[in-house]
Amino acid sequence: MEIKNKHIFWEALILAIFIFASGVFLGYLLELNRTNDIITLYQNSELNLLDVQLQTDFIALNNLSCDIASNYIFSFAEKTYQDARLLEKYDDANKLSRGVILQHKKYDLLRARLWLNALDLNDRCGKRFVNVVYFYNYNTKDIETKAKQSIFSNRLSEIKASLSDSILLIPIAANLGSDSINYMMAEYNIGSVPAILIDEKTKVETIDQLKNIEQYLK
């Protein structure tokens, strides 16, 4: 081997490590930026929910119009539903950096709170909308569950588009180890996910049931 080629393996290795590590670092920064976007989204949603919470409390305290309270809850539920879908896509793309499970857990607890608010509103003002709570597994790797969730989600999107004024759709991740959510699921006998709970009475857990979901929403 000629002298000029004697150290070529080390040279290539050092160069490869340097360039590759730079690439991985850049990738990590990019993902971190994404993660920050997600956290910001969660924080905004959290603020919005606290806002709604205060508004509904204020409405209840001052006996204000149920319509106004209902509108607040509705608009927020709509926003959280869209955010949830966006966040899921972001989360899925992160490979190098940590996930945002804690933020997600907090977010889900707040959405569970939204559900309770909706129940309270229905109690006080009479049934104003159908409560549709969608339980799913966050960041699942199981292909079958993922495919099922995708179809459940698409079906709910269709329903949301056609019955937007009469249903309140609240997606909640079921696998984040939250005691209160686990308790709620046990209370309503939700054994597997994905599952849809309609007005705290009807469960939709299978594809067959999903096909006829409209009949439960009437």
Add this chain to the structure above:
Amino acid sequence: MEFLPFVYLAYMFVSFYLLLLTLLLYFKNKQALFSHPKLTKEYSISIIIPTYNEEKTIVDTIKSVYNIDYSNIKEVFVVNDGSKDNTSLAVRKILNKYKNLKLIDKENSGKADSINQTLKKCTGELVVVLDADSYAFKESFKKMVGYFDDEKVGAVTAMCTPRNRSTLLEKLQVIEYKVIAFTRKLLEFIDSIYVVPGTAGMYRRKALEEIGGFDTKNITEDIEATWHLAKNGWKIRMCLSASVTTEVPNKLKPWYRQRRRWALGGLQCISKYKSYIFQNNMFGYFIVPFFTLGLFLGLIGMIIFLYVFGRRFLSSYLLTRYSLESSTALLNMNNFYITPSILNYFGLILLFLFFIFNIYVLSIMKDRILEKQSFFNLIFYMIVYLMVYPFTLIAAMIHYARKKNVWR
């Protein structure tokens, strides 16, 4: 971090390292790429052409041999290895027309044994083994023999390219042969050429005799002989400016069989020389590990691809099934929101780098494929052609496990 992204990253790093190694070798040695030692002595040469059912090409091969501009060719042996066609008759017809042309008719015993038997009759200082469908260019020998002035050089190989270049498969092989020739030449600069292809190899007779000729049990006797020479400390050289053309398979089945045979021979060599890994000279430190890595890198890549593709396929199947069963739309606008992962970007960058590398190599090799055709062939070569390689390796592994080491 999950396990699979770690595998992706490791795979990408190894590929990137090998690409950088190749580029560094090129930039440090590009002046010497097409050069060859000055001819100081015309060493005597014996040529061996082993043949099996080559009645269509053998006469032209002999003509090309006698057309070579070299004055010290002592003898040309055509070894008919029990052909079932008229190879022997075709040679007999021209036997008297050429000086020192000798025909050896023998029972079929395989290529390696045919060469070994003939080697005992050779008197030249150098021995050239030429496939019966390979044509050496006129100046090739004069460019190659200079390397033997270095007494440690045991074998010299030339650039081999396909002669038939009409069909897509043939054109893809042109790209492949050129890229292989380029990288093989670069490997010379680190004493790591791992094969003197059977199409045309020039050997120092003493070196061949020292290793006992070609291994009759190995179906790629050319790879085995090169490894044996390298293990014994002989240097292997490549003359990129000396050319040989050969007939390449123009149909998928023979192409597949050829590649499977190469992979199987490679496995045999790895098995035979595995104990030399990280021992001895560059043979143990680079040739065997590099060859093994090259063989299995494709396999790992294919396993990753099949895993990802399999999951996607299963997922699509389940989605379609559930969609039909629930009368739900398969896709909606949310499904079109794409957030690629960083690993997708890395993969694309790596693919792009290899694409640029191949274009660069073909331009260095002055390949007309770049002038005459669109980049379709090159893209097809990178994305489809190279993807088939691991399948041949799997087939070879199955053959190897079943001990089906058949030559033809």
